[in-house]
Amino acid sequence: MKISKILLWLVPIVLVGIVVANVFFNKAKPQGERLFENNCANCHMEAGKGLQELIPTVRNADFVVNNPEKLACIIRNGIKGEIIVNGKKYNQPMTAAPHLTEIEITNIVNYLLEIQEKKQQKRNLLEIQKDLRNCEL
Numbered sequence: 001m002k003i004s005k006i007l008l009w010l011v012p013i014v015l016v017g018i019v020v021a022n023v024f025f026n027k028a029k030p031q032g033e034r035l036f037e038n039n040c041a042n043c044h045m046e047a048g049k050g051l052q053e054l055i056p057t058v059r060n061a062d063f064v065v066n067n068p069e070k071l072a073c074i075i076r077n078g079i080k081g082e083i084i085v086n087g088k089k090y091n092q093p094m095t096a097a098p099h100l101t102e103i104e105i106t107n108i109v110n111y112l113l114e115i116q117e118k119k120q121q122k123r124n125l126l127e128i129q130k131d132l133r134n135c136e137l
């Protein structure tokens with residue numbers, strides 16, 4: 001076989017390989033991370049790092065570490081009023097996300113717990129369901 005003929009086959013095979021790998025690896029992203037990107041990152045920004053004085057960070061955030069049982073309610077109902085995160089004051093309303101299922105909320109909460117500096121204990125579906133029953137509205 002001539003080298004040009006081999007190349008003729010090789011190029012499309014490599015291209016298809018790249019596309020397949022991309023789809024595969026995107027799918028492989030954990031659901032919590034994908035849900036965060038779709039529902040939260042528009043405000044909390046990429047990787048949850050917040051937006052200056054307006055939006056608090058959720059990455060390496062003392063609030064997340066100290067209030068794991070409140071996260072599910074905040075995600076479902078939003079939150080408003082003054083809040084202090086890592087010593088900085090914020091006071092902008094966060095919108096509710098009533099469309100998220102309990103399983104989706106569980107995965108988002110665990111994504112939040114995962115992006116803290118110190119390893120945090122995960123929350124399971126039963127704990128999240130209990131958290132949601134105790135929301136103060």
Ligand code: HEC
Nearest residue numbers: 039040043056057058061063064080081083090091092094
């Ligand atoms: C419309 C913009 C917006 C969206 C969308 C949003 N948030 Fe928020 N979030 C805020 C604001 C603003 C605050 C601070 C609220 C306050 O001042 O009382 C906040 C506060 C928080 C807090 C508590 C403070 C902290 O930084 O630890 C958590 C946790 C949180 N958001 C998680 C999420 C998650 C998870 C999602 C996606 C399901 C989400 N937010 C979607 C704007 C938003």
